[in-house]
Amino acid sequence: IELRNISFNYPNSSFALKNINFTINRGELIFCIGKNGSGKSTLSLILSGILKTYQGEMRIDNILLNEENIHIYRKEIGVVFSEFFLFDKVVCEDKEKENLSYWLEILNLSHKVKIQDFNLSTTALSQGQKKRLALFLTLMEGKKFLILDEFGADQDPVYRNFFYTKLLPLFQKQNYTIFAITHDDKYFYLADRVILMKEGILKELNQEERKELDKNIFEQI
16 A cells, blocks of 8 residues: 555644655554644545545555545455444454454453354443454454554553554464554554654654654654
């Protein structure tokens, strides 16, 4: 996925994404960091194909995305935003049907949620569990590019650590590509690449800058 000279302005707002040039390669784990209002969510909306009124180009395998083919791209993207809606039915690709129990177990939901005729037994869960269930539903659709917006924020400390140290590496082993918005600086070292959004400008951090990251990162860079 390649973004070429992407810029975007919200109407009646001073905020803008400015000349974003960035490439995501298959199988990469990328962390996107930055203060609130820095442009992280706007960038994820463009990456997900939801926001289309930008300037510049977005290319997939060097094919330009446009009105004719963007629906094909959207079918490949799985997104769990910080605010989401849960459906109570599983839409499952044939190749994923045998993985229903596997992913419920990995996501620590098997003791809470049962599936019968692809209907969920409940969605009355804690916020962290709901977010994991939203990820489960996305995985069942066979999406291989995952955009996760502050996924760890609502998880309890034990599962948050599992998410970063076990689940994300597992996704990579299974050829998922992950773009994760996060503030969990404790786990930045796990990413293949870390990008910083600041006032609508994207900066990729080099290894030296990543080593210096601490809780004051957003004031430092």
